[in-house]
Amino acid sequence: MTPVEICRALLAGVVSAEHLPELGDDDVRQEVQYRLSQAGCDLVYSRHFDSWTASFTRGAPEAAVIDSPTALDSLDLAVLAVCWLHLRFLPAENSRLPVDDDALFAAEEPLEIPLEESEVAGSIPALSRTRVTISVGKLKRARFLLQREGKLSAGPMMDTIDEVRATEQARRLMLRHQRLARLQRQGEEPSAQATVPGGTNGAADAAD
Amino acid sequence: MAPLERIAQEITNGLMSGAGSVVATSRRPVESGRYRTRRQTPLLAYSPFPQGDSAPFESYLLYVVKRPVGPEEELQSDRLPDGWEPRLTMPEQLTPLPLVEQALPIVTMFAGLVGRGKLARYRVAVLRELAVLPRARLPIRAIQDSVQWMEPSSATRLVRDLREAGLLAYDSRAETYQLTREARVVAAVCGALTTARVDYTRIIKILAATMRLADAMNAPAQVAYATFLSAIAILEFDYDELGRLLDDYSDESLLEAARMAESHVEDMRSLLDEQADMFARFHGDAQFLEHDQRAHHMIASLGRLAAEVISSLSMRAGMRMRGTLRVTREDLRGMTAQSDTDTLAALVSGSAQAPVFMPAPDTVAAFTALDGYLSRERRRPLPPPEPTDIRLDPADAPEADPADSAARALEELVAAGDIGLHEWVVCGTWEGAVGRMIDAVEAWSRYGPAGDNSMLVELDAKRDLCHIGQREVGWFSLTMLRKPAGRSPRDAG
Numbered sequence: 001m002t003p004v005e006i007c008r009a010l011l012a013g014v015v016s017a018e019h020l021p022e023l024g025d026d027d028v029r030q031e032v033q034y035r036l037s038q039a040g041c042d043l044v045y046s047r048h049f050d051s052w053t054a055s056f057t058r059g060a061p062e063a064a065v066i067d068s069p070t071a072l073d074s075l076d077l078a079v080l081a082v083c084w085l086h087l088r089f090l091p092a093e094n095s096r097l098p099v100d101d102d103a104l105f106a107a108e109e110p111l112e113i114p115l116e117e118s119e120v121a122g123s124i125p126a127l128s129r130t131r132v133t134i135s136v137g138k139l140k141r142a143r144f145l146l147q148r149e150g151k152l153s154a155g156p157m158m159d160t161i162d163e164v165r166a167t168e169q170a171r172r173l174m175l176r177h178q179r180l181a182r183l184q185r186q187g188e189e190p191s192a193q194a195t196v197p198g199g200t201n202g203a204a205d206a207a208d
Numbered sequence: 209m210a211p212l213e214r215i216a217q218e219i220t221n222g223l224m225s226g227a228g229s230v231v232a233t234s235r236r237p238v239e240s241g242r243y244r245t246r247r248q249t250p251l252l253a254y255s256p257f258p259q260g261d262s263a264p265f266e267s268y269l270l271y272v273v274k275r276p277v278g279p280e281e282e283l284q285s286d287r288l289p290d291g292w293e294p295r296l297t298m299p300e301q302l303t304p305l306p307l308v309e310q311a312l313p314i315v316t317m318f319a320g321l322v323g324r325g326k327l328a329r330y331r332v333a334v335l336r337e338l339a340v341l342p343r344a345r346l347p348i349r350a351i352q353d354s355v356q357w358m359e360p361s362s363a364t365r366l367v368r369d370l371r372e373a374g375l376l377a378y379d380s381r382a383e384t385y386q387l388t389r390e391a392r393v394v395a396a397v398c399g400a401l402t403t404a405r406v407d408y409t410r411i412i413k414i415l416a417a418t419m420r421l422a423d424a425m426n427a428p429a430q431v432a433y434a435t436f437l438s439a440i441a442i443l444e445f446d447y448d449e450l451g452r453l454l455d456d457y458s459d460e461s462l463l464e465a466a467r468m469a470e471s472h473v474e475d476m477r478s479l480l481d482e483q484a485d486m487f488a489r490f491h492g493d494a495q496f497l498e499h500d501q502r503a504h505h506m507i508a509s510l511g512r513l514a515a516e517v518i519s520s521l522s523m524r525a526g527m528r529m530r531g532t533l534r535v536t537r538e539d540l541r542g543m544t545a546q547s548d549t550d551t552l553a554a555l556v557s558g559s560a561q562a563p564v565f566m567p568a569p570d571t572v573a574a575f576t577a578l579d580g581y582l583s584r585e586r587r588r589p590l591p592p593p594e595p596t597d598i599r600l601d602p603a604d605a606p607e608a609d610p611a612d613s614a615a616r617a618l619e620e621l622v623a624a625g626d627i628g629l630h631e632w633v634v635c636g637t638w639e640g641a642v643g644r645m646i647d648a649v650e651a652w653s654r655y656g657p658a659g660d661n662s663m664l665v666e667l668d669a670k671r672d673l674c675h676i677g678q679r680e681v682g683w684f685s686l687t688m689l690r691k692p693a694g695r696s697p698r699d700a701g
Contacts, residue, residue, distance in 0.1 A: 013565040041564055055561045072562050077553035080560055082544050086537070093535045123544040124552070142562050162559035169555050174535060177543040 003031040010036070010043065010054040014143060014156050017050045046156035053143075055160055072138065075127060079135035080144055082123045084161055086115050087154045089170050092163075114151035307428065317394050320373025327369065330358070332398050334366045335375060338387055339395035345384040393425075409468050412475035415439050419483055432486050437499060439476055443506040446472055450513055466517035473511040476503065614647035615655050618665045622691045629667070629687040630676060638680040666690045 001009070001022055009015050010032070022028045023043075033043045041054045072080070091112055121132040136152065139145045143155040296303060321335065322328040337355050338346065351367055352360040367385060370376040375391035378384075387395070406414065416439075419432045446469040453462040480487070480503065490496035544552060621627050633644045655663035670686040 011564050014563075042561070044563075054564045056564060058561065072560070074553040074557070075549055077557050077560065078549035081552040081555040084556055085540055085544065090535055090537065090540055119541075123541050124549065125545050126549055144560070157560075157563055160560060161556050165558060166555045173547060173551070173555075174539065174543055177546060178539065180546075181542070 003028060003035060006032050007035050007054070010052055011041070014046070014049070014051050014053040017045075017052060020052055023052060044157070044160050046159040048154065048159055049156040051156050053156065055157070072142070075131060076135045076138055078124060079120060079127070079132055080139055081166075082120055083115060083136075083139065083145060083152060083154075084158065084166065085170060086119065086123075087112050087152075088158065088161075088163065089167060092167070112153060114148065114153045116151060120152070307430070310428075314390050314393065317374055317390055321370075321375065321394060321398070327366070330362075330366055331369055331373075334358075334363065335370060335387075335391065335395050336399060338376075339392055345379065345382065345386050347384050351385060409471050410475075411442060412439050412472050412479060415442075416475065416479040416482060419479070419486070423486065429486060429489055432483060433490065433496070436479075436483070436487070436503070439479060440499065440503045440506060443469075443472060443476060443503070443510050447506060447510045447513065450510070450517065454517070462517055463521045466514040466521070469510050469514040470518065473507050473514065476507055480504075480507075610643070610647040611650040611654055614644065615651040615663050615665070618648065618651065618689055619663065622665045622689050626688055626690050628674065628684075629689055630674060630681075630684040634676055634679050634681045634684065636679050641679075641681050664692060666692045 001020070003022075006020060006022060006028070009020070017023070023032065029043070036043055036054050037057065040057050042057050044053050044055045045051075046053070095111075117133065117136055120136065121127070121129045124132060127135075136145065140147055140152075140155075143157045145152050145158070146155045147153075300306065321331050334351075334355055338351065341350075341354055343350065346354075348364060348367065352363045355363045358366075367376060370391075371378055371385070375388060375394065376385045377388050379386065415435050419435050422431045422435070446465070449465050450462070450469055453465050487496070487500065490500075617632055618629075621632055629648060633648065634641050635644055651663065652667055653659055655661070656665075656667070666689070668688040668690060670688065672686045673683045674686045676682060676684050
């Protein structure tokens, strides 16, 4: 296929890498990248699905978008983030734990555990269940998610997420959450002691 | 060999230019479609070897690279008795001396610049000042003005030194000085070496630069070859060093060595790319191909080992930094529940962009699903059973309280005169007698003196036993029933 034909195929959907062997050539790939970039698109490779497609370089300007079925708003992105945390971040983090010191260079692919939609909805209580269902539907259509036997798993577009940056941010959030939880526990312990009969000395000390 | 010595040797190699040689150039297409000028072997240049036969030189290089150097073979001082000269074990043509001799005109200039006493730094400084002046021909006054930080007489003296070293040419007619071409190279090299020590992480870069310098100076290709072998030796040293540190369990040194090795591997890749044209000249040489394979093998082996070490140690460091952070699904759920949607969206908003393709609905699947839905049998609740007549039984008459019956029976008995309780209790069977005894005790408890005292009977329990011996009762504790004195009959209703 010529670079132009490859571009057409990529703009039409997700194409398996075995059907586009030409993209293994640096020159062809650069040509395709250049042509896509002229239209504000990126060439995207999915490592887990060994496939290629094209995505927008940036989100479309809000004023220009009247009704785009593929546009993802911030709520959709929040749902996507929750799915990514469960499907990619959690297995990756736990696979990094030093299970065996001798396995110095072991690097196995983290095992992804499919997700129930109810789990997603339960993780974002700020969103109604209907809103989560709508977002999950959009993410499925955009191939960020796949649904198999009623459970959600990561789709090829999930590989476009900058995992390094997202992982660092997620770790910061997680650490902050754990610190807050610890502080809350520490805050509850003295108050629990203060309610115990005879525990007024502690309260007096605190008042001092 | 220390890095600084290695660099000095490579620079010397780089300066081995073929003076007065005629150089042929050719243009050949390269893969990218561009044309690149390529220098070929000098046609009329002085060469220590027969044209096209570089085997002796390569044998020497192999000997130098592979031979272990003992401390007793370190370079000795030049202060030797007059007339002394090293004795060679083979003809001079088979040694590197002819090549080195080509470098001597410029190397000697370095000696003239820095090799004579304590004035070296002044001479180098003056030379560098002169090299940056915009004018080519300089009268002595201009030179003195350009070195304002030195007295004019001192500047004049140093100019004379530079002239004697061949770095400055004097035009007696115009009474001006001019830097020679060699002096400009010497000044540039001195400037490039303005560093206290050689950074080992950049050593392959430096060797690659000397190869480029040699190429620019029209030095023989064998000089670049020798530098290439030197670069391979550095990679092999790095590989050995990494292996040694892996055995030592020294994480910090290991990580540092791995990072350095990784940078060396990258530099070596660049060197091979840059010098591809030069190396192409040796592709007919079996020994070179062997060294080339050795270089690529080291790049692959060292690169892989360094990457594994860095990855492993960085992972361990990451674990240490994160401390006891172990993420569970419960933690994750708690974290996402407490975070607002904007914070969550920010995790992926920078990189997650929607695909370009328009996801078309699968109409066949949709209508099939609708058809399946509509054709499903509707589940109705089961109908209630047919109504039937229920048999109605009349309510039973309330049973008489056996205690009341017993009280009435005892009162009737007492009305006729005193009598023993056994006369009423023993009635024919043992179960009947027991039942009547219980009823009598219940009536006495309820209506006797302990109860409402309404029963017109008085029980008098004797210590004696009376023998019955009939109707399944053998003996009975003697209890007499009497009518209490002065009491009216009890109202049985």
